[in-house]
Amino acid sequence: MRNNLVKIASLVFFLLTVAGGVAVWGLMQFYQVSLTGLINKVAVRLNVVKQDQQLVLYAQRYQDLNVNQKQKNPYPRIFLTALRGWDGLATPTFYQARLDQIKANRLGFRSHCKNKNIKNQLHCFLALPTRSSMRDIERLLIDYKLTMPTLNGSYGNSWQFAMFYDIAKATPYFSAAASQTINNKIAATLKVYLELLDSDIASLWHGRTSLAASAFLLATVLEVDTAQQQMLYRRAYGHFYDVYQAISATETWPEGYNYWINTRALVTVMALSALAEQQQSHINADKIKATINRIGLWHIYLTRPDIKIEGWGDEGPRTDLKDETARVIDLIGQITKKVVFFEYAQVIRKKFNYESYYSSYRWQLPFFYAHSAINTLKTSDSSMSQLAGELPTSELFGADFTNHMSIRSDWGNDATFVTYKAGHTFSHHQHYDAGHFTVFKGAPLAVNASRYQGNVNTDNRKYFSIRTLAKNSLLIQKNSEAVKPHRLFTANVAGGGQRVVMPQGSAITSFEHWQQQLYKGQHVEGAKLISFNRQEALYTSITSDLTSAYNSNRYDANGDIGKVRRVERTLAYLERQDMVLVYDNIQTIDNQDKTKWLLHSINKPEFSRERLLEGNQYGGIFTTQGQVAKISTEQSNMRVDILAPQLSQTLVVGGEKYRFYVETDGDDSILNGRNISGGSKEKKWFDLPQWRLEISPQQQTLSTHYLVAMQPRIAQDNMPVLKPSPVISTGVNATRFGQLLVLSQPRFDKWQLTLDSSVNELVIFVDKAMSLKIGQEPQRYSLGHGFNYIDLPSELSNKVTLRTVQSF
16 A cells, blocks of 8 residues: 555656646747746746846856957947047047038037037047046046846947947047046946846847847957956857847848837947957958948838838838938948948938937937038938939848848839848747738838737737738638647637747847757748849849748648648849739648738729628728729829739728738638737828738639739829730740730640730749740740740740740
């Protein structure tokens, strides 16, 4: 009997241990932290330690990192390198020139030399240097109150202190005693930053970047005279070099523009500049400056013709470029010495004048504003036209990572502007939007429907705005698919979109850690770039494999067989025709799963015939079998032609009570979804779309191809819309638009076309690379996976045979 009791007790202890282990593992997964991180979180919850304290310290990272730091690098070490070699007695010539330009352009800067804070006194010292004022600055730096960073998202003010000290040290008259006192202050503060960075609380493409940038700026101005100081520098260098590797890969900020420009941009660019200045090798320095250049270009390319950033993540008001952006671009221009950045900054200044810098930041103008070659605002308007001829009209950023593309027909106010995004998951403020595109011409025409109010827990954000349904992408509706990333998702909303990976919190501790989550662990993989091609004045195209963004046969978050085998999207912009073509190849696992092609618009798309299913004429759900739609605004319109599937069924969904409508069970055979508006507010920085199209084949099969043509036009322009006309064909789908012939979905080796008149341009969409012969005396062409353009040497007419020679 006693033996049985012992066995039972042992079993109970074992089960409790296993249950406890499972619970601990579950909590670690939920918070995305290590065991040390979980212990510290629990200790705070139980009031064992205060909010910003740690019960268990983390191991110190990068202690043994080999860093080739420049020895006794001259000040300034961060960015204002024109001050190097200054005699400390006369006003620097370049600084006076900046003051003159700022005054001439009425940018709102005023000297306040009677105000005895460091930001005013440092400016006044540069404008009128004296040894007495130098002593004042030393005292102000010694007495400067540094705000410490915390675990709850406060990053401190150390970047400002590092900048002040770095500039002040340019004078040869800075005293050794003051330097020693300040050096000790920097070292003490740096230790606090490094403790936080050694933890797994802050996530890489979020707070970790701000913390690491601030820490490295402190380390940059630290004199490393002792072994302890050298170790502090190595650790700060290691943490920020990891940030550099991450941002050089993504080139764009995955969370969205507002989170970048409000809290990351300036301090990150300053730290990148310091990192470049600290390199022993000119090659390494040039690589880092090339990354800064790419970051600057990304701002330019994602700016719409209405001088507003096209948002993509959890966004706020600063997508309008007011207050924050000009100072970052000024700094990038100062570092890279590229005129295009000064011109772009002038565009922002012309639009906002002195409000291009927030009022509390205008003391920074003399430090960041630069380039004497541009001493007046060049144009009377704020258009991007002055950039014409200086940059290509299209560009891809973060190739193989974010795959964020921008296309414009030209740099004028009436340009067609197209964006496309298809990358991996990096941070909790980004959305599940692989394959999402936007179209702007005179006004937003194909629009992002997401909203964000600063709260990651609203129903609208969780169940609509971060989801694929809110984007111009693809749905694969699987009946009752499980979409519950964690316990805060109380409802199962299976709208048919992509996997939801880290919707409300992330803890990516390094670029290597993120790479370890690709195709395993958290499965942060999303879309993979297949190709990006452009030919100036003709076309730009991108092809992406979106399969891994969905529950697929590669990985299913529910441990199931997935719902797709393949999802590929190709977007092409044809400049001569001013036309956007989107081609999709979808292979589902179950033919009961329904595919949908999405497009959001501000106003209701117009079809010739439609039938009301729910609601009323002002808001509801309509159905149509029409193949042509028109989207109109006061300024512009866009014709939408559904070329494939040839037999389609389209739902038109929108209006006040339906704009956030979701089929929560993944089945629209019965319209029993709900309008998920909770926490959504209309703000002027959103485009505020009210309607969307959901295009599906009338007969769903395992293989679905979509081909949709969009022609945006300015209302007062005379550019005609090209109406498609079907072409008699076998072996391939064929449509012509004037002199352009569009082929897609090839099925046989030999394609036969009957043309009623000649064409001189071919566009061909194929699902795999192949070789093609055209003409009586056949000419061979290699076709790449996705989009292909052929400018025919002689016109095709009458009956034409095209033969595939080889599939690669």
